[in-house]
Amino acid sequence: MKLQLALDRINLEDAKSIAKEAQAYIDIIEVGTSLIKDYGKKSVNFIKENFKDKVILADIKTCDEGEYEFKAAFEAGADIATVMGNAPLGTIEICYEVSRKYNKDIMIDLMETNEDRIEELKKLDDAIFFIHLPKDNKSGNLIDNFNKKSTVYKGIKRIALGGSVKEEMLGDILTINPEILVIGSAITKSNNIELAARKFKEAL
Template sequence: MKVQLALDRMTIDEAKSITEEVYDYIDIIEVGTSLIKDYGKKSISSMRDEFKDKLILADIKTCDEGEYEFKAAYEAGADIATVMGTSPFETIEICYKVSKEYKKHMMIDLMETDDRKIQQLKTCEDAILFLHLPKDSENKSLLDMFQSKKQLFKDVKRIAVGGGISEKVMPGITLINPEIVVVGSFITKSKNLSAAAREVRKVLENRR
């Protein structure tokens, strides 16, 4: 299981400094949507230049213009770029094609995506399907959401989960056993950044 650190609502310098503090406990650095919309693709390339040994995910949340946006993200240094599951299927197909051309990864954010569409998305076999509890609806439960879709997900190769992840819900998450767990403010808003990241990592290690 990989830990993805979501960096949001901060400056690029703050993102760098937080990443440095928790570097040993994370596998993927997520340049959050807010960083991209605030600072542009410079936010991706700055993190790429600074942290050469980690995977970089650009949470660009593509909705349209798949080719342009995915190429821009990969060329700025991203290893993984995100597209919304609610986008037109044509857009998602184009993003998938670009990810293959660049030998990079595509993550599909399943926020608000209905089961019929998820079924269709499974044709993108190497895509990472991201079960995402939206920031604006954090009273719901990720594990409940997953349980309700268990049948649909049973033949999905790559799964990520995220949204409101904390130490408290981590044991539930390990039951899902995804490839990637996306953790944001539980680490970034913690008083002791490295202790919080270590705690997350510890729960995962115990699982192994």
């Protein structure tokens, strides 16, 4: 299981310093949507330049203009870019094609994506599907919500899981066994970032 560190709602220097402290224990660095909307694509470039051996995810949450946005993210140094699962199907398909052309990864964010659409998207079987609790809509918890819809997710090969992940969920997470576990504030807001990252890495 790969560990993805989500960097959000901080300035670029703090993002770099947090990622430096955690870097020995993480595989993927996520340049969060807030960093992209605050600083633009230079945030992706900045993190890539500083962490050349890490996989960089640009959480651009594309809703439209898929070709332009995905090219921009990959040109800026992203290895993975995100598109909304509830975007127009044409957008997701264009994003997928661009990711194939660049030999990079696409992550489809399943927030507010209905079951029919998820079924339809399963044909993109090398895409990564991100299952998470949105920040603004925390009814239930990640594990319960995943389990409730587990039949819908059946057949998805590559799963990323995240959203208010806490240490006490690790047993359930190991059972689900996603390809990627996304962790944000449980590491970034810890008093000892390195220790927090190491604990997660060791537990997985």
